[in-house]
Amino acid sequence: MITSSSKRRRVKRGPPPKKPIKRYKCASVLPHLMRDFGGRCAYSMQHFRRAGKLEVEHFDPRRKKDLIQDYNNLFPASRHCNGKKGAVWPTAAEQAAGCRFLNPCEEVDYGEQIFEDPATHLLVGSNPAAIWHIRICGLNADHLIYERRRRAEHLATMKRVVRLKGGFYGVADLVNLIANFREEVESMIPPIPPPPSAAV
Numbered sequence: 001m002i003t004s005s006s007k008r009r010r011v012k013r014g015p016p017p018k019k020p021i022k023r024y025k026c027a028s029v030l031p032h033l034m035r036d037f038g039g040r041c042a043y044s045m046q047h048f049r050r051a052g053k054l055e056v057e058h059f060d061p062r063r064k065k066d067l068i069q070d071y072n073n074l075f076p077a078s079r080h081c082n083g084k085k086g087a088v089w090p091t092a093a094e095q096a097a098g099c100r101f102l103n104p105c106e107e108v109d110y111g112e113q114i115f116e117d118p119a120t121h122l123l124v125g126s127n128p129a130a131i132w133h134i135r136i137c138g139l140n141a142d143h144l145i146y147e148r149r150r151r152a153e154h155l156a157t158m159k160r161v162v163r164l165k166g167g168f169y170g171v172a173d174l175v176n177l178i179a180n181f182r183e184e185v186e187s188m189i190p191p192i193p194p195p196p197s198a199a200v
Contacts, residue, residue: 043137043139056076109130126196154185
């Protein structure tokens with residue numbers, strides 16, 4: 001049951017590996033998953049340069065035998081998110097209440113169902129699925145809030161530096177400063193829209 005309002009999806013998968021995925025050798029697909037997800041955790045969007053090595057996560061841990069190794073069931077995940085989600089799947093009662101994991105390969109999660117509070121940098125869900133997803137995956141862990149806050153601060157600094165137009169810096173220094181900031185920001189969790197009620 002997908003509740004995203006659009007038919008779009010956040011992640012468009014490329015072709016799966018040509019070799020069959022063996023049950024206990026799923027790490028061999030990590031390069032393909034890194035390509036598809038831009039080197040980011042499927043859940044937190046944290047880049048591998050910040051999260052450390054990403055792990056192969058089974059989106060639906062209930063799938064049996066060969067289906068569990070289906071390429072479409074494999075996602076890259078940070079150790080934090082993989083550890084939090086683990087083998088959890090919503091119970092029948094939770095599913096009846098609308099709880100489920102958001103699948104970025106089938107829907108848009110960030111910006112449609114998950115938003116970032118611009119003051120606290122906490123993620124907020126717009127429906128039961130998003131709220132449950134945020135809680136189970138631990139997406140409001142201190143280190144993720146810290147990274148989202150630092151990213152917002154860096155983006156604000158970049159805007160101020162661009163307004164200086166040379167100010168106390170030479171043009172070459174200014175260009176280097178902006179390039180360094182941009183590289184730093186691009187390796188962080190990307191900007192997440194605020195909830196519609198908080199948008200300015």
